[in-house]
Amino acid sequence: MAKYSDQLIICTDDGSAGHKTVVTEPLEDILNARNDIARVWGIGPAVMMKYVSAVTKVFNVPTTVSLNTIMIDGTGMCGGCRVMLQNGPKFVCVDGPEFEGHHVDWDNLLARLSFYDTEEKEDLVRWDKSRTELAYEKSPGFFKIAEIPSYAKHSTNIPKRVVKNS
Ligand code: FES
Numbered sequence: 722m723a724k725y726s727d728q729l730i731i732c733t734d735d736g737s738a739g740h741k742t743v744v745t746e747p748l749e750d751i752l753n754a755r756n757d758i759a760r761v762w763g764i765g766p767a768v769m770m771k772y773v774s775a776v777t778k779v780f781n782v783p784t785t786v787s788l789n790t791i792m793i794d795g796t797g798m799c800g801g802c803r804v805m806l807q808n809g810p811k812f813v814c815v816d817g818p819e820f821e822g823h824h825v826d827w828d829n830l831l832a833r834l835s836f837y838d839t840e841e842k843e844d845l846v847r848w849d850k851s852r853t854e855l856a857y858e859k860s861p862g863f864f865k866i867a868e869i870p871s872y873a874k875h876s877t878n879i880p881k882r883v884v885k886n887s
Pocket residue numbers: 791792793794795796797798799800801802803812813814815
């Protein structure tokens with residue numbers, strides 16, 4: 722990255738590399754020190770892009786954010802990637818994935834991203850439990866599943882496809 726940059730500033734939450742800080746801190750320093758920044762790109766977690774956009778808005782610097790991480794099927798069919806912009810709803814996979822960060826309704830986006838928090842946490846617990854329930858019988862060269870996890874007994878069968886003759 723340094724090879725292709727005029728300046729590379731690395732920030733990490735835990736200080737394991739570069740500065741122990743959030744990206745908005747050096748970004749604000751740069752925007753305070755220079756008035757020739759034509760555009761900022763924010764790519765990463767939604768909450769980071771939200772705050773990058775908030776900082777650049779103060780300096781009136783256009784900011785491109787990439788919302789590709791909220792896409793699901795990527796075909797415009799599922800609606801999972803709907804994002805609210807100043808001029809109404811858009812689908813990230815069809816209309817983006819890059820958007821002007823100052824036009825994104827970040828609170829709406831973050832609320833949508835956490836919509837299934839409870840189910841995801843429950844699934845994580847179930848998945849973790851299933852790992853411990855599974856008993857593998859070691860044999861030379863392969864593993865044999867000795868027990869089916871309890872949640873698998875309650876899974877929904879995939880409906881059979883009905884082919885109609887015309
Ligand atoms: S990812 Fe499904 S509609 Fe965009």
